Amino acid sequence: MGLLPVLLSAAVLPAAAAPARETPPGQANEDQSYGQAKKNGLRTVAPDDLVIGTAAAGGGHHVTAGYPDPFTHDHQYRRILGAEFSSVSPENQMKWEFINPEPGVYNWGPADAIVDFAEAHGQVVRGHTLLWHSQNPEWLTEGVESGELDDAELRSILEDHVKTVVGRYAGRIQQWDVANEVFTDEATPRLRPENFWIQRLGPGIIADAFRWAHEADPEAKLFLNDYAVEHVGPKSDAYYALAQDLLAQGVPLHGFAVQAHLSFEYSFPGDLQQNLQRFDDLGLETAITELDVRMPVAEGGPTAAQLQQQADWYRWALEACLAVEECNSFTIWGFTDKYSWVPYFFTGTGAANVMFEDYERKPAYWALHETLAAAQD
Numbered sequence: 001m002g003l004l005p006v007l008l009s010a011a012v013l014p015a016a017a018a019p020a021r022e023t024p025p026g027q028a029n030e031d032q033s034y035g036q037a038k039k040n041g042l043r044t045v046a047p048d049d050l051v052i053g054t055a056a057a058g059g060g061h062h063v064t065a066g067y068p069d070p071f072t073h074d075h076q077y078r079r080i081l082g083a084e085f086s087s088v089s090p091e092n093q094m095k096w097e098f099i100n101p102e103p104g105v106y107n108w109g110p111a112d113a114i115v116d117f118a119e120a121h122g123q124v125v126r127g128h129t130l131l132w133h134s135q136n137p138e139w140l141t142e143g144v145e146s147g148e149l150d151d152a153e154l155r156s157i158l159e160d161h162v163k164t165v166v167g168r169y170a171g172r173i174q175q176w177d178v179a180n181e182v183f184t185d186e187a188t189p190r191l192r193p194e195n196f197w198i199q200r201l202g203p204g205i206i207a208d209a210f211r212w213a214h215e216a217d218p219e220a221k222l223f224l225n226d227y228a229v230e231h232v233g234p235k236s237d238a239y240y241a242l243a244q245d246l247l248a249q250g251v252p253l254h255g256f257a258v259q260a261h262l263s264f265e266y267s268f269p270g271d272l273q274q275n276l277q278r279f280d281d282l283g284l285e286t287a288i289t290e291l292d293v294r295m296p297v298a299e300g301g302p303t304a305a306q307l308q309q310q311a312d313w314y315r316w317a318l319e320a321c322l323a324v325e326e327c328n329s330f331t332i333w334g335f336t337d338k339y340s341w342v343p344y345f346f347t348g349t350g351a352a353n354v355m356f357e358d359y360e361r362k363p364a365y366w367a368l369h370e371t372l373a374a375a376q377d
Contacts, residue, residue, distance in 0.1 A: 042365075043086040045373040050322070051087040051124055051174075052372065053331035055290070056114050057339040059092025060135075070339045071114065080335065080359060082121040087174070089126040089289070089331055090114050091341075095135045100161055103139055108168070115172050124174040126289065126331065129225065130162050131209045132180040133195035144196045155201055159212050166216035175329060177225035177257065177289065178213050179206050182242075185228055189238040206242070207251045214252035223255040225289055230258045230269035232278070243282055255285035260317055261333065263349070264295045264306070268313050273320035280326050287329035288321050292352035293364070294342045302351045311363035314354065318371050332368075 046052045057070035057077070070077050071093075081088070092098055093110040100106055118125045140157070143149040149157070166176065182198065183189040191198050197205050210222050224243065229236040239256060246253045256279040262268065269275070276286040293310045295302060302310070314332075321327040334340050338357040343350040354365040 041084040042368060042372060043084060045369060045376065046086065047322075047372070047375045049328060050372075050375075051329050052085055052368075053087025053089060053124075053126065053329060054081065054085045054335045055089045055091040055331070055333050056081065056093070056117075057091050057334055058110060059090075059095070059098045061341055061344040062092075062339065065344075069110075071110075071117075076359060077336070077339070078117070080355075082117070082123075084335065085123065087124045087126060087329060087331060088114060088118045089128050091128075091334070092135070094127055094165065095129060095132070096140065096161070097135045097137045099165060101137050101139075103157075106164065111169075115169060119172065125169070125172065126329065127166070127169065127173045127176040127220075128289075129177040129180040130165065130213060131158070131178060131182075131197055131206065133192050133197075134181070141196075144200070151200055154197070155205070155208075158197060158201075158205070158209065162209055162212040163216045166213045166220065170217035171219060173217070173220055175221040175223055175255065175287065176213055176217075178210050178222045180225045181227065182206065182224075183226065183235055183238045185235065187234060189235045207246055207249060210246065210251050210253055221254040221285060222252055223257045223285075223287065223289075224253065225257040225259065227259040227261050227290075230260055230262075230272050230275065232271050232275045236275055240278065240282075243279065243284060247282065247284075253284065255279075255287060257287040257289040257329075259290035259333075260288050260292075261290055262293045262313055262317075263346075264293075264309065268316060272317065273323050276320060276324040276327055280324050284326070285329075286321070286324055286327045287331070288317060288327070289329070289331050290333040291317055291331065292333045292340070292342060294346055294349040294352040296348055297350045306351070307363050310351075311367040314364040315367040315371050318368055322371070322375050335365075 042052045062070060090111055093114060098107060099111055115125055182191055182195060184192055191203060193199060213220065213222050224239055226239065229239055243253060243256060279286050293313045295306050295310065318330060321330050332354060334353050336355040336357060336359055337351055337353050340350060340353050342352040354368065355361055
């Protein structure tokens with residue numbers, strides 16, 4: 001998950017009174033309870049060739065948020081997670097600082113629980129993430145900064161981590177974000193200087209990470225993943241060139257994923273479908289992996305106009321994916337504002353998910369529901 005804003009979104013709407021929460025037209029007699037969701041949830045109405053996913057909340061800001069771990073302790077959250085979605089992504093539970101907190105020590109419990117839950121509910125899992133510049137454990141970052149770890153040791157550590165983590169879940173995880181956020185946001189993007197893996201070991205370490213992951217689980221689909229790559233532009237061009245290079249080397253790269261953390265501060269990426277299609281034309285699968293749509297939120301909460309704009313953006317993102325043949329995975333980054341990462345990282349914004357904090361469904365939820373159902377026709 002990127003901690004920087006996506007370079008996308010529309011003009012900020014003027015503040016207005018908070019809207020009454022009414023069921024959208026056409027849904028007036030719809031039972032929105034858990035039982036009804038289990039019968040007619042997003043996963044139920046989705047086309048057979050598309051998994052509809054969400055992040056399983058936990059780790060990250062949740063550790064200091066003042067409430068018990070959502071995935072473990074919130075029964076209603078778990079019920080909706082199982083009923084509505086056919087794919088689950090660990091929000092933080094598979095990132096280095098959580099799963100490999102000490103040298104040679106792995107904290108498997110939280111990740112195991114998510115994989116077990118998914119299997120019990122007929123869901124697939126997206127693994128997130130293996131090679132990233134952020135959320136690394138202190139033992140690793142301090143070893144790099146002090147020079148205590150030489151290049152050979154650093155390479156060995158990464159290889160062991162990739163093979164150990166991917167190998168543990170071999171046959172149980174459908175897709176992996178292998179290389180996450182490797183390019184900068186500059187006008188001419190370059191490989192991130194803060195990514196010590198790449199800076200110390202060279203750009204070839206990206207290909208090595210894919211090879212190691214494939215060796216550990218030959219059946220898993222392996223992806224590049226980043227934010228601010230929804231548009232056709234310099235950053236997505238950099239990934240297009242990287243993908244071409246990796247494929248030319250015979251690297252087991254299977255897909256390109258756009259996170260899609262969208263914001264009303266910018267504009268909707270109207271060329272999203274075109275961008276996904278060009279990666280599809282390379283022979284890659286594509287995916288939307290972390291969709292949310294944040295907005296400036298006044299004291300009274302989002303306005304009716306904001307909620308409608310948000311619904312449109314969710315719908316348009318889904319329609320773009322549905323229009324591309326090998327866009328087979330569509331994931332929203334959490335489904336309830338109760339546990340959203342957005343207010344913690346983007347002060348003054350929020351309401352980014354498809355359900356309110358009390359799990360009442362927003363127009364954005366019904367936009368996804370109706371679009372998925374129509375795609376089955």
